Amino acid sequence: TSGGSLQRVTSNSLGLRSPEIPEAKPSGTVRIAVLGASTVFGAYAPTNSHTFPARMQELLRERLPDRSVDVINAGVVGLGIQQQTLLFERRVSRLQPDITIVYPGFNDFAGYCRRSARARGRPWVARPLVEFGMPPWLLSIELLLKNTVPVRTSSVGLRPNVKVDTLNIEPYRQSVQTLLTTLKASGTLPLIARNARSYRPDQPLAEQQRLSATARFYNPCFDLEGLHELYERHNGVISGVAGGLGVPVLSLDEVIPGGDKYFSDASHFSSEGEQVVAAWLADRVEPLLSEYSKGSR
Numbered sequence: 498t499s500g501g502s503l504q505r506v507t508s509n510s511l512g513l514r515s516p517e518i519p520e521a522k523p524s525g526t527v528r529i530a531v532l533g534a535s536t537v538f539g540a541y542a543p544t545n546s547h548t549f550p551a552r553m554q555e556l557l558r559e560r561l562p563d564r565s566v567d568v569i570n571a572g573v574v575g576l577g578i579q580q581q582t583l584l585f586e587r588r589v590s591r592l593q594p595d596i597t598i599v600y601p602g603f604n605d606f607a608g609y610c611r612r613s614a615r616a617r618g619r620p621w622v623a624r625p626l627v628e629f630g631m632p633p634w635l636l637s638i639e640l641l642l643k644n645t646v647p648v649r650t651s652s653v654g655l656r657p658n659v660k661v662d663t664l665n666i667e668p669y670r671q672s673v674q675t676l677l678t679t680l681k682a683s684g685t686l687p688l689i690a691r692n693a694r695s696y697r698p699d700q701p702l703a704e705q706q707r708l709s710a711t712a713r714f715y716n717p718c719f720d721l722e723g724l725h726e727l728y729e730r731h732n733g734v735i736s737g738v739a740g741g742l743g744v745p746v747l748s749l750d751e752v753i754p755g756g757d758k759y760f761s762d763a764s765h766f767s768s769e770g771e772q773v774v775a776a777w778l779a780d781r782v783e784p785l786l787s788e789y790s791k792g793s794r
Contacts (some may be wrong), residue, residue, distance in 0.1 A: 504544075505544050505545075505679060513572075526567060528566075529553075532584065532599045532600070534573060534602035536766060537549075537600050539771065542771060560779070576606045582672070582676045585680065594685045599689040601731075609718065610718035639750050670734050674742070677742050689745075690747040694760070695755050695762065696721075716765065728750075747781060
């Protein structure tokens with residue numbers, strides 16, 4: 498409604514935003530896990546069924562009525578690549594996914610800012626300028642806080658001052674390598690997506706500034722140009738590591754246009770974006786399902 502919206506999040510016994518799924522996989526069932534952070538979780542999705550993993554499951558079941566297909570939403574807010582590896586090892590792997598799609602997200606960016614601040618002896622924290630008091634019936638305070646970060650917060654001890662060409666990207670490369678190697682060793686078929694974002698260099702500068710507000714807040718040591726460069730460097734690492742391991746790369750950054758239509762902020766999908774991503778991924782995955790004959794795993 499014009500006055501706001503309700504978000505309902507339910508989790509299963511593994512703490513995932515997915516229906517309850519028995520660990521013992523029935524014969525003939527194909528399972529697809531989507532591993533990642535808040536974008537996979539569905540940061541703005543009003544219900545579980547509005548997330549792109551849930552919508553992808555719905556599409557695949559419609560297209561393949563003679564197959565049993567589960568799509569597991571294994572996105573957890575705030576996880577970086579290393580934590581996603583642990584999540585797969587400790588929880589997702591026990592569900593025996595035949596295919597695992599990784600959408601890494603951007604949480605690893607913040608580590609560069611933290612390391613930069615520590616190197617200068619000035620730890621960075623986001624400090625509110627204004628504390629909001631909300632009525633008890635308003636349940637979307639987190640969303641409100643996100644949407645007001647440019648006017649509500651300041652960065653203490655850190656300003657855009659980190660040049661991307663001086664960063665050591667090797668730890669990120671190693672983390673991606675470890676994650677994909679872990680997935681392959683488990684017996685799942687890994688696919689990894691390049692990250693998409695709402696703001697692009699070909700947009701007017703004012704539009705880029707508006708669309709990138711949350712990205713600049715959470716990564717305050719980079720200016721707009723630096724964020725663009727870091728996105729491309731991380732996506733390049735994803736493509737390079739995956740190519741070396743023979744893991745298919747899903748170029749979502751090229752498929753999903755920038756702007757407001759498909760994004761709710763700098764990087765999280767809108768409702769329409771969730772649907773487009775679900776359909777595109779279903780198109781990529783559907784041909785692979787023929788490799789899994791009933792009872793093959």
